[in-house]
Amino acid sequence: MAKKTPAARGRKKQNKPARSRSSRFLTFLFKLSLVGFVVGGIGLIYLDATIRAKFEGKRWALPAKVYARPLELYAGQALKAEDLRLELKSLGYQAVKNVSRPGQVSVNGNRMRIRTRGFGFADGQEPSRTINLSFNTGGLHSLADKQGRALPVARLEPVLIGGIYPADNEDRDLVKLEQVPKALIQALVSVEDRSFYEHYGISLRGIARAMWSNIAAGRMVQGGSTLTQQLVKNFFLTSERTLWRKLIEAPMAMLLELHYSKDEILQAYLNEVYLGQAGARAVHGFGLASQYYFGRPLDSLSLDQHSLLAALVKGPSYYDPRRHPERALKRRNLVIDLLRQQQYISDDLADKAKKRPLGLVSNKTLVKGAFPAYLDLVKRQLRRDYRQEDLASEGLQVFTNLDPIVQLKAEASLAKVTGQLAKRHGNKLKDIEGAVVVGNSQTGDVVAVVGGRNARFQGFNRALDAIRPIGSLVKPAVFLAALEQSRQYTLVSQIPDTPLRIDNPNGTTWEPRNFDKKSHGTVPLHQALARSYNLATARLGIDMGMDKVIDTLQRLGVRRDISPYPATLLGSLSLSPLEVMQLYQTVASNGFETPLRSIRSVLTADGKVLSSYPFELEQKFDPAIMHLLQYALQETVREGTAKSVYKRFPASLNLAGKTGTTNDQRDSWFAGFTGDYLAISWLGRDDNKPTPLTGSSGSLQVWSELMTRLRPQSYQAVMPEAVSYHWVDDRTGWLTDEVCPGARLIPFVDGSVPEQKRGCPESSKVRKAVNWFTRLFSS
Amino acid sequence: MTRAQKAVLSIFLPVILASCATHDPNLVGVEDRSGQSPGRSSSQVLIPSQTGTLETGNATGNESTARSYPADSSSISGQPSEGSEAIPQPINIEAPVMTVQSKPPSGALLALLEQAESQQQAGNNQRALSSLERAQRIAPRDPAVYLQLSRLRLDMKDYQRAEQLARKGLSLSSGNKQMQRAFNTLLKQIKR
Structure with a gap:
């Protein structure tokens, strides 16, 4: 339009004499065109500027990517071929006959060849390479590169989880x-x-x-x-x-x-x-x-x-x-x-x-979005440390500790056991719910979080938000407080498990009872914990004083207010499963408190480390004292309230843990650890109504189902220098001979070994078979 | 396990451990990490004689396959059955002192510790830290990991973390005199 007008004007100028109405009209048209030209031109310039500014300045808002832990591959790793296959499937690897490109895998009997895609991690680039793997019954047997040379360690790409x-x-x-x-x-x-x-x-x-x-x-x-x-x-x-x-x-x-x-x-x-x-x-x-x-x-x-x-x-x-x-x-x-x-x-x-x-x-x-409960934990941490708009637009890479293999097993274990329980108990357990958290017992890594029976459902996250009384799970803190007074208490101190009445500060009275409604007379301290006797625990706690118990709980990692009422001694304290894990983390790692971590590091879109969440620890307890507590927690599993767990495990596997049941059986808990995993399981109803479950008949079943699937390592206690083991007569707390009846090998902190000794007549001597406590350090 | 085997054990283990001690007098250097392996692998060599058949877990529910655990050198065979045998047999109480790890140091662990070492020497402490945390996840109870982590933190003048890591490492070093010495030296350096 703009081009035509000047030409038209030229023509008109030749017919100058004929100044008519039509020529006036043409002049008007010309002026109009001129205006149009200017306006259109300005419009075009404006559009042009807009386009260039927008196109060149265009940055897509890139959502932060959240990754699972990368799977480490090394000879001797307890990784089953089927678990590796699952991981590769989540990563979208193609099964082929001959591996030729990154992202492919070929399987031949117990051998596997994969070509990894490579990935930029916080500690450097993991190259794309061909890896030959072989499996045996123990797991990953060997790892070699393309030329068949042994490869010490390799990492897969991390699975994107959200x-x-x-x-x-x-x-x-x-x-x-x-x-x-x-x-x-x-x-x-x-x-x-x-x-x-x-x-x-x-x-x-x-x-x-x-x-x-x-x-x-x-x-x-x-x-x-x-x-x-x-x-x-x-x-x-x-x-x-x-x-x-x-x-x-x-x-x-x-x-x-x-x-x-x-x-x-x-x-x-x-x-x-x-x-x-x-x-x-x-x-x-x-x-x-x-x-x-x-x-x-x-x-x-x-x-x-x-x-x-x-x-x-x-x-x-x-x-x-x-x-x-x-x-x-x-x-x-x-x-x-x-x-x-x-x-x-x-x-x-x-x-x-x-x-x-x-x-x-x-x-x-698709793994993305498949683990809402874990992602929830990650997001809460991220929101504390980052602005929402940065998270949603900067393309940050968030590396977490989620282990999808463990996560899927934890979900399946909870679903299976609650399903069985619901079937067995009918209506009473129709809407039973639960939660599981799994961590590395030493590093504080949170590797799995299950927030309910339907793990895909993004709703109430019980692992983080079900704040429930922890029942007997609190007892180790009471016993720990006692054992810390090593001049006064040892594992064989004789504690009365007899009825007591305590006046609360507010004038009410507290009269605890044992689960079996009986009292058990005088019992050795270790047994009182292993069998979870309420009366003995209450007496011990009252003797110690609430201050000491509360201080112990705080050092173990409890951050909530703790009531100074004696009911706290038997677990009126309410915590979420994740908070319980923090408490037991300190126990499992020999008295070093390690803050639980779901995030390892956050990288920018182009791979620069923005923040890392390094391994932190603080010694809160003497490892020697913690060793004594661990002994009693192993006894709980071998002989005490959780002994049914060994129906499913070989005796050679050392485990440790504690059951917890609250009033009217509203909550069923189990907290336990192996050499590599620490897991907490909780079962209960959202409406907080009673259930027919104890810690042992409920949560322990979920825990052992999970551990059966995980094939954990045995818990090998390292014996502190300040600890020695002695044969003791359980009924008296005196030293005795190994061959005497009732003799038990018990650890003592230096300076607390009983002084009295009483042997037994030759005729009563027995040959002791190998018992679990001789296996503690094994080796 | 027969009494003879026990006797052999109780004589040989300290001897072998002692021989490690002379074998590698200054374990302190990271390059000498391998120095511990004879001690550990010796238990690997000796122990199998005391491992009998491995029990299998009693599979329940839908799990149809019985699960056997990976051969664990530390496992002792036999179900405890109180007083079933007549001959009294002393159990070597010293045995627990040997805090021998059930697994030999893996090639993976050594490779990662070395990688961290060279990253640290190249001045890239953050990467070294990441590599050491990889090593820690593979062997969370191996004191060598904590020794190197603590040294790195000391190098970074992060005394508080260095001290806590050294304490943790020390708590995992019972029965390993060299490691204990290394950690005690380190703790002195940190507090200086």
């Missing part, structure tokens, strides 16, 4: 054009904009062709928009369909083409386009779409899979391959046909590709 999304819930994995396979671009161009590389932003031929195909087909099968126009639409313009938007779309597309290369435009398009909906999360870009539909990175997809992704551009919801597989298949095959038509692929290849199934991964096997 993200932290911005308010619009857009999620994407950015890809660079170089990373995008040619076949995908060909498929995309073929179906959406075949003259993409020739046009200047809009394509008249494209529009014409689209109209022609639509008329021929009698319905809309093609749109006339170029990829550039589609990008402009998504990128710069709001989603409202106004005339104004339609009008400026074409000039904007042309301006975009003027300033940027086809490659730049294509790269932006590949990352921007909307390709599906995962719940509230909008799947944008081909990088994420590949993970969402196939569970694998873009460059590992086959021709038919690339074609399916290209097919989805037109309508991700209409062609949703999970909900409408026939529609999706039909459109995918149309894309393949177009590729053949435009001679990108041969007839043969096209036929083969069309025969293949859609090859989607099930929505359920």
